[in-house]
Amino acid sequence: MSDRCQPIVNTTTDRPPADAVISIHDLCVSFPGCDALRGVDLQVGSGMVFALLGENGAGKTTLIRCLTGFQQPSSGNCTVLGLDPARDSLAIRRRVGYVSDAPALYDWMRVGEIGWFAAGFYELGFLERYRDLVGHYQVPEARKIKHLSKGQRAKVALALALAHDPELLILDEPTSGLDPLVRREFLESMLDRVATGRAVLLSSHQISEVERVADSVAILHQGRFRISGNLQELRADTQEVLVSQDDPLAALPPLPPPAVVLSYQGEGRQRRFIVRGLDQAGAQSLRSQPGVTEVKTRNANLEELFAACVRGTGQNLHHLSSPLPSSSSRVQPQSGSKRS
Amino acid sequence: MINQPSLRRLWWKELRQLLPLALMIPMLMLLLLGIVALTSINQGNRWGQTIASFFMGLCLGMPCLFSVGFGGVAIGQEKETRTLGWLRSLPLAPATVIWVKLAAGLAILVAMWIIAIPLSLVASRGATTEMPWNDRGLATWIIYSIYILVIGAALAWYCKSAVVSLLALVPAAIVPLFTWEWARQWQPLAAFASDDRWNPWQPGTLAAFVVIAFGLQWRWGRRELGQAAASAGWPGDPSVAGDSARPWDVQAGYSLPQTATASLLWQFAKQNRSVLAGCSGMLLLASALVLVIARGAGGGGASWSAMFIDGLPVLIGALVWLATCWLGVVVFQGDANQQRIRFLADRGVSPRLTWWARHAIALPLLTVLWFVFGGALASVTVSHAGRGAADDGWLAVLLWGAAPLLAYLASQWTAQVLRTPILAAIVGPLAAVLAVSYMGFAAFLLQAPAALLVVCLLLPLVITYLAMPAWMDRRFGRGYWGIQWGGFCLFFGLPAIPLLLTWMLTPGISREVERQMSRWDRSGNVNYSPVELALGSRPVTEMILESLEQAWGDQLGDGPAPEPPTKTWDDLQAHHEQTVQALAQQLRRSGTHPVHASSWRAIEFLKSYAQLSRLSISDPTAAVAAEDLRRYRDAIALLSTIAQRMRGSVRLVEQDLADRLEIWLLAEMLQPQARQTVGGERYAKLVASLGDWQSRKQARQTAVAESWRSFDHRQSDFGGYDKDKLGLDQTYGIVGRSPAGGLRTDVRSKRMLGATVNDLWALAEADPHSDVRDSLQRIAAAWGTAPAYYGLADNPAYFRCEDASVFTCQRIDSWHGGAIASQWNAGWERQAAVLAEAASAMKADLKQDLEVSPAKD
Structure with missing residues (x-):
C-alpha cells in the first residue's frame, strides 16, 4: 500500500497538520429546507490535485464557497492556507486562484485590459505572468471579453487565477462546455501547478478527466463524503465482483470482512457488486459458499466507483457487509507520483 | 404562422x-x-x-x-x-x-x-x-x-x-x-x-x-x-493575427500595473461612462434651461411661449432629479449588472475600498454639477430679485443642497437592495422622493434636532458601507437583510425618537384629574355662546379728547388748567348715560349668555363711570348727588351682572376676568359708606354673591374641564388664552417655527398644559384657606410668567390680591394677561367670605330687629 494517501477513519480529534492547505472539520451548511453539507471532514496537503466528485446538488460548490468565505457554515470550521475563511476571506481569496464554472469577467474589457486591471490587486509580477499565460493559451490580448469564445473565456479566467502564482487553485467545474483540446490544456496546466508544489482543488463531474489528473478524490453525496482517499489506492482497493448462483432465489451470504459493498445489482442468477477491501482470501471464501457457482473479480474504475457511491446509498446493504468505514479523510501528498 | x-x-x-x-x-x-x-x-x-x-x-x-x-x-x-x-x-x-x-x-x-x-x-x-x-x-x-x-x-x-x-x-x-x-x-x-x-x-x-x-x-x-449582420460582433473586432501584432497596450498606457484604488476608479469610470456622461448632460441641460427661463421671464432673447416657460420648471425638476438619482443608482448597479462584482469578490478585493472607489467618482461629480446648477439658480435669483433676495436664495441653495444629497444617497441604497438595474433605475428616483419627503416631515413636523437629521441623512451611506462585504459576496442572508432592515427602521425611526422622548419625559395630565374632568364633561352643563359688550362706534376716550380740543382750542399748554366747558361736559355726561344704557340693553338682550373677555373695555368704562359717580356723591359740593347715586348704582348693578355672567363662561380667561371684576366690586363694597351707597338689599345680594366661593369653585372647575377638552392646538387657544404668547411653546430642531407648527411642539405643549391643568384643577378644588403656593409655583413656571404675578415674590400683595381694599393693580388692561388663575384662592376670596358672613349676620340682626320692633311697639 502506498504511503502517499492515508485515509483516516476518524479525524475529528486530530489537529490539522502544519502543511495542510485545506483543513475541514465537521462542516455543516444548512439552507431553509435543505442540508447542503452534513458534517464534512477533510485534510488536503500541498503538491497534489485533489478532486471533489459528486452529482449535481451534492454540495461541491457549497463546500468551495465555504472555503473561499462566500458562505458562512452553520457549524463546524475550516481553514484554508491556515486562515479562517469566516474572518480572513479576503486574504484567502488573494492567495487562492479561483475559477468557477461561469467565471465573472468584465465583458466590456479587453483581454489585456482585464489583466492590467486585476494586476492592481496583486503583487508585482502579476501582469507579466498573465501576459505569458494568455500568450501561452493563444488568446488575443486586444480582443474584448464579450467577443471571446467560451473556451477562450475559460482560458482568460484560468490565466487570471494563475497569474499571481496562488498556493491553492480552486476550480469549480472549470471545463464544463469546453472542447476536448481546451480541456486537455486546462488539465495539463494543473499538473504544472502541482509540479511546483502547489495544491489544486478540482470540483468536477467529468470523471474521466479527474481520473487522469487527480492524486486523491473524494466523492460527495447528499452533503457527506461517501468515500475519499488516494486515487490509485481506491482503484486498487475497489473491485467489481460478479457472483453466479445456481438458485436465483437463494440468499447471498455476507461478504467476509473487511470487504465493504458499495453497490449491488441482482439479475437472475447473477449478482454484481462493487466492493472495497475484498482480498484474495475473501474472494476464495465467497467461491466456497454453497450455491455459488462462479465468482469473477476485476478492478473497478473511478466511474464505477462514483456510480456505486452515488447509487448505492439508500439501498440496504448492511446484510451484505459491514457499514462503510469513513466519511472523513486525510489526504497527504506523495512525492514522485506518476500519472497516466 | x-x-x-x-x-x-x-x-x-x-x-x-x-x-x-x-x-x-x-x-x-x-x-x-x-x-x-x-x-x-x-x-x-x-x-x-x-x-x-x-x-x-x-x-x-x-x-x-x-x-x-x-x-x-x-x-x-x-x-x-x-x-x-x-x-x-x-x-x-x-x-x-x-x-x-x-x-x-x-x-x-x-x-x-x-x-x-x-x-x-x-x-x-x-x-x-x-x-x-x-x-x-x-x-x-x-x-x-x-x-x-x-x-x-x-x-x-x-x-x-x-x-x-x-x-x-x-x-x-x-x-x-x-x-x-x-x-x-x-x-x-x-x-x-x-x-x-x-x-x-x-x-x-x-x-x-x-x-x-x-x-x-x-x-x-x-x-x-x-x-x-455581417459587420456586427466578431468580424468587426480585430482578427487574432491583428490582435497579436497590435501594440494596443502601449498606446493605451496599460503597460504598467497601477494601485488597487486607481484600478477600481478606472474600472468604475470606464464601465459607467455612458451613464455618468448622460447624468452630467442632464444636469448641465437643466442649468442651461434655468438661464432660458431667466431670459424668457426677463423679456430678452427669443419670445418663448407661456406654455414652454411654464413647462420648463417641471422639465428642469425632472432632469435634475433623475440625474441625481441615477448617479446614485449607478454606484452599485454598474457592478450588479450580470454579477460583474463577482470578479472583484473572487479576487479578494476589499469591499470597503470598492465602496469608496464607487462614491469617489459619483459624489464629487454630483457636487460639481449641483454647484453649476446652484450657480445658475443663484444668478437668476440675483438678477431678478436683487442681492437681498440672493441672501435668502443662498440659504435656499444650502437647504436644497441636502435634498439632492439625500436623493443620491437614497438611490444608491435602493440600488444595493434591488438586484435588477432597470428596476433600481425606476424605483431609485421614487424612493428618493420618499426619503426626501420623510426628511422634510422629520425636520418640519417631527422637529428632529439638526444633528439627528444629519445622522439620518448619512445613514444610507453607512448602511451600504456596512452591507458592502455581503453584497459583494452575494451573501444575502440574515446578516445582510438585518443591516438593510435595521437601517430602514433607523432611518424612519430615529427622527421620531425626540418626539417620543418629549411625550414620555414631559409630565402630562394625571389620569385621576382626567377621569374627574371627563365626568365633569359628561354633566352636559356646557353651552358657550358668549356676548361681546360693545361701547359703540366711537371710543369714549377719542370723543372726550375731541370735545376737549374743540372746547379749549389753543388754551392747552402751560399755565393753569382751564375750566371744562359746561356744554361739552354735559354732552359727555349724556354720551356716558347713553353708553351705559346701551350696555344694559346689550346685557338684557343677550339673556343669560356669558360675557366675552373682549368686553373688558366696557367693563373698564363702567368701573370708571361708577368710580366717578361715587366720587361725585362723596363730594359735598356736588349739586346733583341723587343723580350720581343713581348712576353709581346702575353701574354697580351692571358690573355685578357682568361678573355673574362671566362666571357662566366655560373659558378660563373669563373666569380670571370675573376675578378681577369681583375684586374691584369687593373693594367697592369695602368702602366706608358702601351699604348706603349701593343700597341695603343690593349690597347684601352683591356681598353674598362675592362670598359664594362654592359657586366660584364650580364655575372654575367647569372652565378648567371645558378649556382642556376644547384645547385646540392649531388655533393656539386654551380657555381663551393665546397660548403662543406664553411660555409653553418650545422651538425644536432646525425649524424656528414652521408655518404648519410642529408635532413635537404640539406634544410638549399639550403635555405641559396637561400638567398645568392638574394644578389648575387642584386650585379650583381647594377651599380658600388651603395653602396653594406649590401649585401656583408650578403654574407660573409652566406658563412662563413671573412668580410675582402669583404673589410668590417679595411683595406678594402687589399683583395677587390679598386685601381688596388696598389692591392697586385693578385695571384689567394693566393686568398681565399671561398670569392664568393668578387670583385663585387669594386673600380676597377669604375677605369676601368674611364680608358676606358679616353682611348675612347684619341682615339677620336687622330682620330680628324688625321682627322684635312691632312686639316692642
Missing part, C-alpha cells in the same frame, strides 16, 4: 413580466401619498384638499411612469438576463415577439388610464385645483404616454444596457416639447401652431412622433431579434 397557444403563452409571459412594474407604481404612489398626508397633517381643514390634489396628480402621473419603465422591464431586463437569446431560439417570428411585447405594454397602459381617469376626476372634486387641462390637454397627455411607451421600447431594443436606454429616453421624451416651441417660432408654422381656439397641433405632432417611434421600435427590434 404562429399557433394560438403559443401566442397566448407569450402574452401570459409578457403580462406576468410587466405585472410587478404595474403593481409597484401604484404601491409607491400610495406610499408617497401617505408621506404627503403625514407632512400636511397640520394643515387643518386644507388637509383633505391637499391630499385630493396630490392624489389627482398621482393618478394622472401613474400611466406615464409605467410607460417610462416599460421598455426597460420588458426588453432591457431580458437583454441583461440573456433570456432574449433564449426567446430567439424559440420557433417565434421576431415580429411576433416585438408586437406581443408592445401590445402587452399598451394593454396595461390602457388599463391604467381606465382606472386613473375616473379616480382623478373624483379627486379633482375635493382638490384645490381643477383638472389641469381641458379635453385637448387630456388627449395630448394620453398620446404622450403612448409616445413614451413606444419610444422607450425602441430605445430598449437599440441600447445594450437597460439603464442607458432609460437615460436615452430623457432627451427623446422632451423632443416633442422643443418641436412645438420651434414650430411656434418658425414663421411658416407660427400662425397654425399658435392658434389656441382649435389647435390640433400638439396632439397631431405627438401622433406623428408616435408613428415614428413605432417605426423605430419595429426596425430596431427586428435588428435585435433577427440574424446578426
Whole structure:
C-alpha cells in the first residue's frame, strides 16, 4: 500500500497538520429546507490535485464557497492556507486562484485590459505572468471579453487565477462546455501547478478527466463524503465482483470482512457488486459458499466507483457487509507520483 | 404562422413580466401619498384638499411612469438576463415577439388610464385645483404616454444596457416639447401652431412622433431579434493575427500595473461612462434651461411661449432629479449588472475600498454639477430679485443642497437592495422622493434636532458601507437583510425618537384629574355662546379728547388748567348715560349668555363711570348727588351682572376676568359708606354673591374641564388664552417655527398644559384657606410668567390680591394677561367670605330687629 494517501477513519480529534492547505472539520451548511453539507471532514496537503466528485446538488460548490468565505457554515470550521475563511476571506481569496464554472469577467474589457486591471490587486509580477499565460493559451490580448469564445473565456479566467502564482487553485467545474483540446490544456496546466508544489482543488463531474489528473478524490453525496482517499489506492482497493448462483432465489451470504459493498445489482442468477477491501482470501471464501457457482473479480474504475457511491446509498446493504468505514479523510501528498 | 397557444403563452409571459412594474407604481404612489398626508397633517381643514390634489396628480402621473419603465422591464431586463437569446431560439417570428411585447405594454397602459381617469376626476372634486387641462390637454397627455411607451421600447431594443436606454429616453421624451416651441417660432408654422381656439397641433405632432417611434421600435427590434449582420460582433473586432501584432497596450498606457484604488476608479469610470456622461448632460441641460427661463421671464432673447416657460420648471425638476438619482443608482448597479462584482469578490478585493472607489467618482461629480446648477439658480435669483433676495436664495441653495444629497444617497441604497438595474433605475428616483419627503416631515413636523437629521441623512451611506462585504459576496442572508432592515427602521425611526422622548419625559395630565374632568364633561352643563359688550362706534376716550380740543382750542399748554366747558361736559355726561344704557340693553338682550373677555373695555368704562359717580356723591359740593347715586348704582348693578355672567363662561380667561371684576366690586363694597351707597338689599345680594366661593369653585372647575377638552392646538387657544404668547411653546430642531407648527411642539405643549391643568384643577378644588403656593409655583413656571404675578415674590400683595381694599393693580388692561388663575384662592376670596358672613349676620340682626320692633311697639 502506498504511503502517499492515508485515509483516516476518524479525524475529528486530530489537529490539522502544519502543511495542510485545506483543513475541514465537521462542516455543516444548512439552507431553509435543505442540508447542503452534513458534517464534512477533510485534510488536503500541498503538491497534489485533489478532486471533489459528486452529482449535481451534492454540495461541491457549497463546500468551495465555504472555503473561499462566500458562505458562512452553520457549524463546524475550516481553514484554508491556515486562515479562517469566516474572518480572513479576503486574504484567502488573494492567495487562492479561483475559477468557477461561469467565471465573472468584465465583458466590456479587453483581454489585456482585464489583466492590467486585476494586476492592481496583486503583487508585482502579476501582469507579466498573465501576459505569458494568455500568450501561452493563444488568446488575443486586444480582443474584448464579450467577443471571446467560451473556451477562450475559460482560458482568460484560468490565466487570471494563475497569474499571481496562488498556493491553492480552486476550480469549480472549470471545463464544463469546453472542447476536448481546451480541456486537455486546462488539465495539463494543473499538473504544472502541482509540479511546483502547489495544491489544486478540482470540483468536477467529468470523471474521466479527474481520473487522469487527480492524486486523491473524494466523492460527495447528499452533503457527506461517501468515500475519499488516494486515487490509485481506491482503484486498487475497489473491485467489481460478479457472483453466479445456481438458485436465483437463494440468499447471498455476507461478504467476509473487511470487504465493504458499495453497490449491488441482482439479475437472475447473477449478482454484481462493487466492493472495497475484498482480498484474495475473501474472494476464495465467497467461491466456497454453497450455491455459488462462479465468482469473477476485476478492478473497478473511478466511474464505477462514483456510480456505486452515488447509487448505492439508500439501498440496504448492511446484510451484505459491514457499514462503510469513513466519511472523513486525510489526504497527504506523495512525492514522485506518476500519472497516466 | 404562429399557433394560438403559443401566442397566448407569450402574452401570459409578457403580462406576468410587466405585472410587478404595474403593481409597484401604484404601491409607491400610495406610499408617497401617505408621506404627503403625514407632512400636511397640520394643515387643518386644507388637509383633505391637499391630499385630493396630490392624489389627482398621482393618478394622472401613474400611466406615464409605467410607460417610462416599460421598455426597460420588458426588453432591457431580458437583454441583461440573456433570456432574449433564449426567446430567439424559440420557433417565434421576431415580429411576433416585438408586437406581443408592445401590445402587452399598451394593454396595461390602457388599463391604467381606465382606472386613473375616473379616480382623478373624483379627486379633482375635493382638490384645490381643477383638472389641469381641458379635453385637448387630456388627449395630448394620453398620446404622450403612448409616445413614451413606444419610444422607450425602441430605445430598449437599440441600447445594450437597460439603464442607458432609460437615460436615452430623457432627451427623446422632451423632443416633442422643443418641436412645438420651434414650430411656434418658425414663421411658416407660427400662425397654425399658435392658434389656441382649435389647435390640433400638439396632439397631431405627438401622433406623428408616435408613428415614428413605432417605426423605430419595429426596425430596431427586428435588428435585435433577427440574424446578426455581417459587420456586427466578431468580424468587426480585430482578427487574432491583428490582435497579436497590435501594440494596443502601449498606446493605451496599460503597460504598467497601477494601485488597487486607481484600478477600481478606472474600472468604475470606464464601465459607467455612458451613464455618468448622460447624468452630467442632464444636469448641465437643466442649468442651461434655468438661464432660458431667466431670459424668457426677463423679456430678452427669443419670445418663448407661456406654455414652454411654464413647462420648463417641471422639465428642469425632472432632469435634475433623475440625474441625481441615477448617479446614485449607478454606484452599485454598474457592478450588479450580470454579477460583474463577482470578479472583484473572487479576487479578494476589499469591499470597503470598492465602496469608496464607487462614491469617489459619483459624489464629487454630483457636487460639481449641483454647484453649476446652484450657480445658475443663484444668478437668476440675483438678477431678478436683487442681492437681498440672493441672501435668502443662498440659504435656499444650502437647504436644497441636502435634498439632492439625500436623493443620491437614497438611490444608491435602493440600488444595493434591488438586484435588477432597470428596476433600481425606476424605483431609485421614487424612493428618493420618499426619503426626501420623510426628511422634510422629520425636520418640519417631527422637529428632529439638526444633528439627528444629519445622522439620518448619512445613514444610507453607512448602511451600504456596512452591507458592502455581503453584497459583494452575494451573501444575502440574515446578516445582510438585518443591516438593510435595521437601517430602514433607523432611518424612519430615529427622527421620531425626540418626539417620543418629549411625550414620555414631559409630565402630562394625571389620569385621576382626567377621569374627574371627563365626568365633569359628561354633566352636559356646557353651552358657550358668549356676548361681546360693545361701547359703540366711537371710543369714549377719542370723543372726550375731541370735545376737549374743540372746547379749549389753543388754551392747552402751560399755565393753569382751564375750566371744562359746561356744554361739552354735559354732552359727555349724556354720551356716558347713553353708553351705559346701551350696555344694559346689550346685557338684557343677550339673556343669560356669558360675557366675552373682549368686553373688558366696557367693563373698564363702567368701573370708571361708577368710580366717578361715587366720587361725585362723596363730594359735598356736588349739586346733583341723587343723580350720581343713581348712576353709581346702575353701574354697580351692571358690573355685578357682568361678573355673574362671566362666571357662566366655560373659558378660563373669563373666569380670571370675573376675578378681577369681583375684586374691584369687593373693594367697592369695602368702602366706608358702601351699604348706603349701593343700597341695603343690593349690597347684601352683591356681598353674598362675592362670598359664594362654592359657586366660584364650580364655575372654575367647569372652565378648567371645558378649556382642556376644547384645547385646540392649531388655533393656539386654551380657555381663551393665546397660548403662543406664553411660555409653553418650545422651538425644536432646525425649524424656528414652521408655518404648519410642529408635532413635537404640539406634544410638549399639550403635555405641559396637561400638567398645568392638574394644578389648575387642584386650585379650583381647594377651599380658600388651603395653602396653594406649590401649585401656583408650578403654574407660573409652566406658563412662563413671573412668580410675582402669583404673589410668590417679595411683595406678594402687589399683583395677587390679598386685601381688596388696598389692591392697586385693578385695571384689567394693566393686568398681565399671561398670569392664568393668578387670583385663585387669594386673600380676597377669604375677605369676601368674611364680608358676606358679616353682611348675612347684619341682615339677620336687622330682620330680628324688625321682627322684635312691632312686639316692642
